Structure formats: C-alpha cells, structure tokens
Amino acid sequence: MALRTAILAIMASMAAGWITIKRTQPDETSTSEYAKTCTELAPGVNYCAEIGRKNEHILVDVRSTYVPEQCIRKVKTDSQLLLVFTGDAGPSADGPWQRFITQEDFTVAEALKLNSGQSLEGFNLGIEGLCEGxxxxxxxxxxxxxxxxxxxxxxxxxxxxxxxLRYHVEVVKVLKVAPDGVPYRPCFFSLIDVDGSEDIDEVELARHFARIKRPMPPSVMNEDKDEDGRISFDEFSGPKIPRAAREAQDQEDMLATSGTKSEL
Incomplete structure (x- = not known):
C-alpha cells in the first residue's frame, strides 16, 4: 500500500543556503517554498530534496498577472514550451533595466525545453508549475x-x-511530445480562434498578428474560400486538430494535471 501513496521526502537544505520561490497571484495572495528536485522512485512515490547554494540565500520571485480559469496543462521540469517573453537585466547604479532578449512571434519560434541548457536555472524554477495560458x-x-x-x-x-534578471513571459502552449522527444505541432487554429466558434474572423486575425507583433498579410483572407468573411476550420491551411480530438486531449491532460484518475 505504501507504494501507492505519494510520499514527499524532503532533505535539509545545503548548509546555510537555500533558494526561495515566492509566487504571487493576480489577487495578491502569495506563497513561498524552497526549491527542490524530485525523483519518481515508483508510481506515486516521489523522493524530493531541497536545492540551494552554500552560504547564499537566493530569491526567485514569480508574480502572475493572468491565470486561466481552468488549468489544462502545467509546466513540468522537462516540459517543451511555446512562449512569448522579454528579458531585462538590472537595474544598476548607471541606469534602468536593460532589455537583452525578446521573443514575440511564437509561431516561428523553436520550442524551449526546460532544464536542457536552453534556459537559466532561475527561469526554470520560476516557470515550473505555471498553467498553460x-x-x-x-x-x-x-x-x-x-x-x-x-x-x-x-x-x-x-x-x-x-x-x-526579469522576464515577462506568457506560457502560450505546453507541447505534447512524441516518444522520440520531438514535440508535436500545436493547433494554431484554436490559438487564433479565441472565442471557440470554429471560425476565424478578421477581428481575431488582427488580434493574433498584433499579439505576435507582425503586420497582417493582405492575402490572409484568401483562405476564406466561400467569401463569408470568416475562415472556417476546413478552410484553414495551417496546423490544426479537429475539435473532438482537442477536447478529448484537454480532458485527459486536465485530469493528469489535477492528479485525478479515471476509474473503470
């Protein structure tokens, strides 16, 4: 029975040093925890140890400005992500924050895999646990x-x-990954069709291109084959997944995120 019960074993932090992660929600409620690394020893059994730096007290501050009502997918230690973000350094005695990186167009960006050398440890610790969106x-x-x-x-x-360092980040998509480790392309249709009508109108297109900071191509409405002013799912030529399949995947992922298992 013990192997079916989740066990959290936390070791003492490194001598006189630790990494604190403070998380503040849009309503200003906040929680703090020590950073830790966990290993799954068996199904439902995790071994976790706090991580730190000797003689250093380090803070990772995460302030969420928007959180979706439903958390369908959460960022995990090894997640591959589509992100919109900017990075700033400072401030220093010589001046304000200095922008050193910007990624706005997630449609052409490579997926970011956490804890693979593509991102900094503070970024990895801060973004882990955030919900998609x-x-x-x-x-x-x-x-x-x-x-x-x-x-x-x-x-x-x-x-x-x-x-x-300070990053402003939006978790656009937590990507589903194939057995060979390559992430599947997301359904861009649903990312543009924000009202879920299964049609993309010119307002949604304008919002999408404004979001990725690109001008809307005049030819984009050429996909509207029946000229009704909307691009239907069938007319859309970009990456897409049928609605039934999307909803089934969302339900499966939401159950996994909440820790709930289906019973036969």
Missing part, C-alpha cells in the same frame, strides 16, 4: 542567472556581472 513576471538573483557557473548560456553583452 498564464502570464507572469519572473525575477531572480544573478546566482541563478548569468552568474551561475553551471549555466550553458552565453552572457549577452549588455548584461553586467551581478545583474538581477
């Missing part, structure tokens, strides 16, 4: 940023040593 600001200490001796990321020219 969440918008948040993640701010963290330089020790888990570009000052981290273990990071594989090159320091941008305008990021000084000792710089605090």
């Amino acid at each position: 969440t918008k948040a600001t993640i701010t963290f200490s330089p020790q888990v940023g570009f000052d981290d001796p273990q990071t594989k990321m090159a320091r941008p020219a305008n990021v000084l040593e000792g710089s605090t």
